[in-house]
Amino acid sequence: MGGRGIRDLRDIICVSRLTCHESGEEFISDDEKKVVREVSQLSFSSNLESPTPRNESGNGRVISPDSGFVTNSSPSAGTGSALPATSDIFLTSDGAFFDDFGGGDKPPISKAPTGTALFTRSSIKKKKRKKGVLPTEPSRHELPKALPLPPVASISSSTVTESEFLAGKQNSENESHSSSLNAKQRVNFDEMLTYMDATIVASWLTRSNNSIHDMSAFCLKGDNFVKLAHFWLNDFPDIQKRDIFSMEHEFLLDELNLAFAVGRESGTVSRKDLLSLCGAVFKEYPAKLLGAKGPHLFLNYLDIFTSEKHAEYRTLLSDVKCSTTNRQYVQWILATRSFALLNVWTSIINFYRNLTNDGASQGLPIHEYSSSNENLQQRRMLQAIRLGYTEVIHYLIVNKHVDPQQPDSHGRSLVFSAVMHNQPDVVKYLIKRVQPPIEINIPADTGNTALHAAANSGNLASVELICQCPGVDLNCVSPYCERATPLHLAAMHGHEKIVACLLHHGADASLRMGTTSVRDLARDFDHSDIVALLDTHSNNK
Numbered sequence: 001m002g003g004r005g006i007r008d009l010r011d012i013i014c015v016s017r018l019t020c021h022e023s024g025e026e027f028i029s030d031d032e033k034k035v036v037r038e039v040s041q042l043s044f045s046s047n048l049e050s051p052t053p054r055n056e057s058g059n060g061r062v063i064s065p066d067s068g069f070v071t072n073s074s075p076s077a078g079t080g081s082a083l084p085a086t087s088d089i090f091l092t093s094d095g096a097f098f099d100d101f102g103g104g105d106k107p108p109i110s111k112a113p114t115g116t117a118l119f120t121r122s123s124i125k126k127k128k129r130k131k132g133v134l135p136t137e138p139s140r141h142e143l144p145k146a147l148p149l150p151p152v153a154s155i156s157s158s159t160v161t162e163s164e165f166l167a168g169k170q171n172s173e174n175e176s177h178s179s180s181l182n183a184k185q186r187v188n189f190d191e192m193l194t195y196m197d198a199t200i201v202a203s204w205l206t207r208s209n210n211s212i213h214d215m216s217a218f219c220l221k222g223d224n225f226v227k228l229a230h231f232w233l234n235d236f237p238d239i240q241k242r243d244i245f246s247m248e249h250e251f252l253l254d255e256l257n258l259a260f261a262v263g264r265e266s267g268t269v270s271r272k273d274l275l276s277l278c279g280a281v282f283k284e285y286p287a288k289l290l291g292a293k294g295p296h297l298f299l300n301y302l303d304i305f306t307s308e309k310h311a312e313y314r315t316l317l318s319d320v321k322c323s324t325t326n327r328q329y330v331q332w333i334l335a336t337r338s339f340a341l342l343n344v345w346t347s348i349i350n351f352y353r354n355l356t357n358d359g360a361s362q363g364l365p366i367h368e369y370s371s372s373n374e375n376l377q378q379r380r381m382l383q384a385i386r387l388g389y390t391e392v393i394h395y396l397i398v399n400k401h402v403d404p405q406q407p408d409s410h411g412r413s414l415v416f417s418a419v420m421h422n423q424p425d426v427v428k429y430l431i432k433r434v435q436p437p438i439e440i441n442i443p444a445d446t447g448n449t450a451l452h453a454a455a456n457s458g459n460l461a462s463v464e465l466i467c468q469c470p471g472v473d474l475n476c477v478s479p480y481c482e483r484a485t486p487l488h489l490a491a492m493h494g495h496e497k498i499v500a501c502l503l504h505h506g507a508d509a510s511l512r513m514g515t516t517s518v519r520d521l522a523r524d525f526d527h528s529d530i531v532a533l534l535d536t537h538s539n540n541k
Contacts, residue, residue: 189280189322192273193329195263201332204255204339211342212305215349219306220376223383226392228302228352230384233295233391244351245289248344253278255339280322281337282344296395302345303401307376317341374409377401385414388423397434404434413442415466416450424461431465440469447480449473455486455502458495467505474507482514491522496529503537 219225256274263269279285288297304312317338324330374382381402384392393414396402407413415438418426430438443449451472454462463486466472477483487507490498499522503509509518522530 188324189277189333190324190326190329192260192263192269192277193324193326193332195260195266195269196332197259197261198332200255200259201335201339204343205335208335208338208342211346215302215342215346216306218349218353219302223380223387225302225306226380226383226387226389228349229299229392229395230387230389231352231356232298233395234389241294242286242290244348245285245344248347249278249282249285251347252282252340252344255343256336277322277336278340281320281333282340283319283321296399298345298348299395300399301341302349305342305345378406378408381414382408382417385417385423385426386421388421388426390426390429393426393429394433404430404438405436407442407444411443411445413438413440413444413450415440416442416444416453419450419453419457419459419462419466422457422459422462424459424465427462427465431469437469440466440471441473441476443476443478447478449476449478449486451476451486452478452484452489455490455495455498456493458490458493458498460495460497460501463490463498463501467501474502474505475511477511482516483511484513485511487511487518488513488516488521491518491527491530491534492525494522494525494527494530496527496533499530499533503533509534509537 219228253271253274256278257264257271260269260274284297288294301316303309304316318334320333320337322333324333377396381393381396384396397404404414408417412420415427415430418424418430431440440451441449448456451463451466451474453459454466467474475485475487477485485507487499487502487509488511490502511518513521516524519531519534522528522534
């Protein structure tokens with residue numbers, strides 16, 4: 001990646017945004033217990049307080065709060081079938097709106113436009129209207145007043161106040177994006193939201209639902225999440241992270257520009273207004289995502305999107321820095337945040353998949369090197385250990401996704417697992433950086449410790465590291481192997497340098513495995529160099 005310029009990065013990103021990954025290999029087994037959640041699962045009452053329409057030029061025309069288009073009638077006209085006041089509206093996976101009439105089948109009310117897979121600047125330009133000319137009739141099929149919502153905590157009152165919606169205090173004049181609105185308006189976007197196109201918001205939700213499915217399918221298969229995390233933390237330079245987020249932010253502004261096309265063309269909504277709204281719903285950019293903790297934040301959000309963290313999922317999608325006094329605008333704001341996050345995250349994942357040509361995992365499926373008793377995060381830790389991805393192990397530990405003191409389903413510590421996969425750099429990290437220290441003498445269900453495993457496999461670097469651990473028991477015995485010590489196993493397998501290392505750090509050569517001494521094992525297996533080493537050590541005592 002280090003040799004790629006900004007033009008190459010832009011080209012790859014644009015290709016990524018237009019590429020649809022469809023593979024018959026993309027599946028998740030039942031034992032993964034995946035969560036594929038619709039962004040609009042949670043239904044809200046459609047009995048909402050209608051926004052006050054804006055009159056334009058005293059000509060009797062008003063801008064519909066549902067679509068942002070100028071109409072010749074009231075906002076409620078032309079919206080299709082009337083809905084019962086107590087009905088609930090929700091969006092299905094295929095984009096259809098349904099009305100819950102309290103039982104039986106739910107007949108479709110209307111079909112949300114699915115749009116293209118992803119908007120690009122060229123497609124946005126094609127959709128722009130002639131400057132200064134406002135249509136007199138809606139050019140899109142208008143939708144019911146109650147738009148689908150992302151799954152956030154329900155709002156009980158019929159009137160949403162600033163304190164009820166969010167503690168929505170906008171940060172002061174030091175916000176990353178300035179706004180033409182004054183301090184009070186920067187908190188409340190009601191005036192601006194009058195011009196928002198509801199059909200575009202509906203298409204955003206459809207695309208967000210697709211993003212959830214696609215990200216879950218990718219991240220929950222094999223070791224895709226761990227490999228992506230390694231790329232993001234280790235192989236992708238910070239300067240190119242800034243570039244990709246900057247370009248995705250511009251794409252997001254293009255989407256907002258399209259959603260507020262009428263307001264933009266009439267001059268009522270400025271680019272600074274769009275920047276202000278974008279900063280409120282996508283508040284992580286730029287400070288948090290480009291800060292020191294930004295790479296971990298990106299992965300934490302991806303984990304929330306693709307795992308069974310329902311409370312965190314709801315909290316994340318409802319965390320915006322703005323407020324409104326209108327319930328329908330609440331829906332639009334939360335839908336905008338959902339789209340902003342999911343669109344950016346999906347685009348970056350697709351960028352990674354195109355860059356690495358990694359449309360499907362090439363590694364072992366999770367269940368082939370871990371037990372089904374491990375949860376998702378523990379499996380990811382075992383994957384990272386197997387691959388030697390120290391920075392991913394660090395991410396999982398410092399973000400408390402995994403308890404480093406917790407052994408796996410076979411009683412093996414993380415150090416033991418690192419020894420098994422011959423990853424001395426991982427062993428070094430786990431021994432020297434994890435606090436409190438991992439218990440080094442804990443035996444697995446076989447009775448062997450990490451030092452037994454290292455001595456048995458001939459892993460000299462790991463043996464040296466473990467021998468230096470405070471409190472290590474160099475003479476630990478395996479109850480299921482005639483009380484063999486690590487020195488017995490090293491002598492049996494002819495690992496001369498490991499025998500020397502253990503003796504140097506104080507291992508007792510007089511202990512017996514059953515009735516057999518260490519010297520007897522070396523002699524019986526014809527390891528004459530080890531016999532000589534043991535004789536020299538005995539004479540020097």
